[in-house]
Amino acid sequence: MGTNMAEGEPSRKLYWVIAGALMALLAMTVGAYYLPLGSFGAVVALSIAATKAILVALFFMHLKYEHPVTRLFSIGGLAWLTILMGLTLGDYLTRAYAG
Amino acid sequence: MSQARNLNPNWKRNVSDALLAEQFDDLKQQHTAAGLGMWAFLGTEVLFFGGLLTAYTIYRVRYSGAFGEGSEHLYMWIGAANTAILLTSSLTMALAVSAANHKDRKAAIHYLIITVVLGAAFLGLKGVEYFLDYTDSVVPHINFRTDWEHSAQRVELFYVLYFILTALHAMHMLAGIGVLLTLTILSHRTKNFATKANAIEMAGLYWHFVDIVWIFLFPLLYLVDGHKHG
Numbered sequence: 001m002g003t004n005m006a007e008g009e010p011s012r013k014l015y016w017v018i019a020g021a022l023m024a025l026l027a028m029t030v031g032a033y034y035l036p037l038g039s040f041g042a043v044v045a046l047s048i049a050a051t052k053a054i055l056v057a058l059f060f061m062h063l064k065y066e067h068p069v070t071r072l073f074s075i076g077g078l079a080w081l082t083i084l085m086g087l088t089l090g091d092y093l094t095r096a097y098a099g
Numbered sequence: 100m101s102q103a104r105n106l107n108p109n110w111k112r113n114v115s116d117a118l119l120a121e122q123f124d125d126l127k128q129q130h131t132a133a134g135l136g137m138w139a140f141l142g143t144e145v146l147f148f149g150g151l152l153t154a155y156t157i158y159r160v161r162y163s164g165a166f167g168e169g170s171e172h173l174y175m176w177i178g179a180a181n182t183a184i185l186l187t188s189s190l191t192m193a194l195a196v197s198a199a200n201h202k203d204r205k206a207a208i209h210y211l212i213i214t215v216v217l218g219a220a221f222l223g224l225k226g227v228e229y230f231l232d233y234t235d236s237v238v239p240h241i242n243f244r245t246d247w248e249h250s251a252q253r254v255e256l257f258y259v260l261y262f263i264l265t266a267l268h269a270m271h272m273l274a275g276i277g278v279l280l281t282l283t284i285l286s287h288r289t290k291n292f293a294t295k296a297n298a299i300e301m302a303g304l305y306w307h308f309v310d311i312v313w314i315f316l317f318p319l320l321y322l323v324d325g326h327k328h329g
Contacts, residue, residue, distance in 0.1 A: 005292075009196075019186065022189075026182050029318060030175075030179050048318070049315050052314045053314050062134075067135070069131075073135055073142065074282070076138075080151045084150070085149070093160060
């Protein structure tokens with residue numbers, strides 16, 4: 001059997017498709033930069049970035065095919081980051097003074 | 100030691116060339132354990148960057164005008180080109196892992212080298228950009244102009260975060276290139292290439308993570324207030 005985990009990973013063709021999608025998303029985010037989106041622009045840019053990150057994690061990093069415990073661990077870092085950002089911003093953004 | 104050698108003349112070979120380390124039941128368990136450990140490490144890396152990203156978010160919200168003005172003076176097209184380079188390097192890294200899992204040593208080494216070259220290209224382009232930033236006088240503490248529309252101190256804060264975040268990312272790139280070069284040499288030298296597949300896959304996870312960090316740094320640093328160009 002060897003270390004061949006080939007059954008549990010995407011085909012090489014799928015890697016190229018994902019890479020194509022990532023390039024298309026990069027083109028989209030640069031294109032959106034020139035649109036008059038105002039403060040909505042940040043939402044668009046970060047949504048595209050999140051989509052790219054998910055594609056990389058699911059396919060290039062094999063998360064889609066991994067053991068459930070590994071998938072749980074992969075969300076762990078994001079869970080702590082949410083706590084870090086959530087509590088900190090909950091303080092800073094609700095203070096009476098600005099600037 | 101000499102006694103162990105006498106008892107088992109192949110002891111050393113067994114340790115370095117064994118496909119399965121003795122603490123694991125089977126190869127699948129060994130593979131899953133390695134992946135689990137790597138993802139736990141990547142979780143700590145998320146928080147390593149997370150503190151800086153939280154600081155960035157607070158000041159971006161509070162000093163949005165100054166951050167927009169600072170961002171406009173970055174070289175967006177260099178950042179976009181570097182994003183394309185890193186995304187391509189993630190593809191070649193995934194192909195290297197795939198080749199290693201199929202025990203194709205030649206293809207794995209081939210793709211590892213392409214990945215290293217793309218990583219080096221990213222760092223080279225980043226270096227050029229840092230030089231241009233210096234000539235533009237936007238390097239805090241070293242060469243920083245004061246004639247901004249918004250408060251110079253607030254714009255400077257944007258550039259402090261820009262340089263710390265991108266330098267921290269560049270250090271991760273350097274570490275990744277070092278790991279990949281080491282694995283290239285080990286793959287070339289080993290008698291049993293199948294023993295390197297797991298290590299190449301774990302190095303791949305790190306490489307893709309560093310790519311993901313840049314995927315977020317690009318819009319956060321380069322694409323602030325794009326509507327002004329519309």
